[in-house]
Amino acid sequence: MAFGDQPAYLRVAGDLRKKIVAGELPPHTRLPSQARIREQYGVSDTVALEARKVLMAEGLVEGRSGSGTYVRERPERRPVVRTGYRSVGESTPFRQEQADPRVKGSWESRSEQGAATAAVAExxxxxxxxxxxxxxxxxxxxxxxSMLSTSWEPLALTGRTPVMLPEEGPLAGRGVVERMAAIDLVVDNVTEEISARPGLAQETLALGGVPGHWVLVVTRTYFAGGCPVETADVVMLAERHRIAYHLPVK
Incomplete structure (x- = not known):
């Protein structure tokens, strides 16, 4: 389809998007009403409504009950820096993922035993x-x-050891590498896969976002001698984060 053959609602959305990006419609500005869009662009109510839906899906505007649709403030994306994994005792994984060490990080956690699903078992x-x-x-x-994470560790390895609970005991919060070293498992390899998908409602709400917005997912697995010792999914809002790789050349 040629550019000029775009559906009317996409052309309207495109023009409004340009105005938002250019600052002609700055954050917190009320988007023109459906009636105003209809008059300004010579389109139907249906086209005006669909154009607004496109901008909402892109995260550029948000609806406010009883007030209208407003331009959203675009947050600055925080870099999530991937620099490889450091030696035992230097840093927790969360701190390694923060680009600015001056930012005070904290976390809440909850652990419970369960049965491995097919995906986790694989x-x-x-x-x-x-x-x-x-x-x-x-x-x-x-x-x-900032981030959500769910991790799974096989109790066949950690059960009945001091590191069975990641956030309790003598090595609470010390990170997988150091915890596994305490039970004579030397982590020597880590794999990561990064993907993007629409966020689940409970994920985006927990992260302070809007249901339907996209998230970045880092799927990470630690290995000791070829044996997986922990796997995790780290979830963050795509509009607030960017993945930055800094890898040494050997």
């Missing part, structure tokens, strides 16, 4: 239904929600 190379320790995290930067 990543940990164990049988479906085997016991795992699941830990859910909510990470904050300067008090604001």
């Amino acid at each position: 990543r940990l190379r164990i049988s479906v239904g085997e016991k795992v320790m699941r830990t859910d995290y909510l990470f904050r930067c300067a008090g604001e929600p």
Whole structure:
């Protein structure tokens, strides 16, 4: 389809998008009403409504009950820096993921035993239904929600050891590398996959976003001698984060 053959609602949305990006419609400005869009662009109510829906789906505007549709303030994207994994005792994974060490990070967590699903079992190379320790995290930067993480560790390795609970015991919060070293498992490899998808409602709300917005997902697995010892999904709002790689050249 040629550019000029775009549906009317996309052409209207495109023009309004340009005005938002250019600052002609700055944050917190009320978007022209449906009637105003209809008159200004010579389109139907349906086209005007669909154009607004496009801008809402893109996260450029938001509806306010009983007030109208307003231009959203675009947050500055915080870099999530991937620099490789450091030696035991230097840093927790969360601190490594923060680009600015001056930003005070904190987290909440909850651990419980469960059975490995098919997806988790495949990543940990164990049988479906085997016991795992699941830990859910909510990470904050300067008090604001930043990331969600869910990790799974096979209890066949960590059960009945001092590190069975990631956030309790003598090595609470010290990170997977150091915790596993305490039970004679040397983490020597880490794999990561990064993907994007529409966020689940509970994810985006927990992160201070709007249902329907996209999230970045870092799927990470730690290995010790080829054996997976932990796997995790780290979820963050795409509009607030960017992945930055700084990798050494050997």
